[in-house]
Amino acid sequence: MALNACELEIDLFCRGLRVPSDVSLEGARGISRTRAGLGSGLEIVIPTRSWLKHDIWMNAPVTEDFAQGSPYVLQGSPGAGYSIYDRRGAQRYRVEVPREPPWYQRLTSRDVPMSRIGVLQGTYLGIYVNPVCAFWNYRPALNCRFCTTGKNVGGHEAAVKTVDDVVETCRAAKEGSGVTFVHFNGGFQGSRGLREAEPYVKAIKENVGLLVGVQLTPERDFRAYDRLIDLGVDHFSFCLELFDPEWFARICPGKAQTLGQSLFLEAMDYCASRLPRGAVSGEIIAGLEPVENTLAAIERITSVGAFPTVCVFRPTVGSDMEHWPPPDYDDMRRVMAAVYDACRRHRVPIGLAPNIDVSLVVNPDDAALLAPRTPGMLAYELWRRALRVVARPVFAKRMRATPRSPRSGPTSATRI
């Protein structure tokens, strides 16, 4: 039986996609080995043919060992279009392979290719702010075991990103690709991390006009979040990764030993209390710890009005876990259905901001396609649609470049 678009997305995350050598990917976005390595696959777009969501963006695993044995095979060409053929049930799914944007090849005024400053991950721009996550500097290294950041920054992407480089790249991405959201990520930077993000945030808000997200390891002094909120940050995400403390310590030794798991939850709770519902997220990896723990994490995150961003575990090439097995489809379908259900029950307004589709995870609103069509589900969908209309002018205003002093910046009280 044919899968719907979200089911196909989940199954591709679990089984990967084979790209035969005679299938041309000319003009497609290159495989981006950046950040934690989750962008190491092929960006594709799956049309949903559903009123619940138009398209699903995903980054399909193609380089990992497990993907070489996948039943899913990419067919087609740039001219004729692409489809994914499932050899098990002889199903065929039409997909798009997004083109590489012309601005990737442009140089910043420092002569750095813009693709080494930021990469599109779905429809948003991801930028790793330097320097490389400090967990990689410990001996022995304390990096998260699934991560490849320490091997990518300085290699596949620029080791130093000046504010000017970032502003020029963001402007090009906004003008050339219609990007609405830039996400600054940087792993562990010690206690100076959030302060070092401030000049980037300020410059983007003043000179480009984009929604801005920040994802760094949490800091104990929550005034750092207040400063960023006053500068106009729209979104914070906290990489909790694993909910069970023993799994957390095993897979994320740096986070466990230097910060402690509870700080991730406390910082998330604090930011969720300061920003509108749905502006903060807790990031978790599904497919490592028992599913019941993942479900408990989803419940915990949504209980404070945050939304879960759930990565399907990917044994990325070059990571310490590259030989681990990928997760099981039925487990991951259960998890993603729970994400949507928890967002609905806790009235978290998912999918509100314009044009943000994250290819590295199953977006919570992708998972609407998994939900039974109950009266509660339909009421939630109507509520989300009404909120989207109400929020449109608010987001439009926040995406306008607005030179201003930090003191006059917006606070959560002025926002949806």
Ligand code: SF4
């Ligand atoms: S905090 Fe962990 S996942 Fe994030 S960059 Fe550092 S090692 Fe990688």
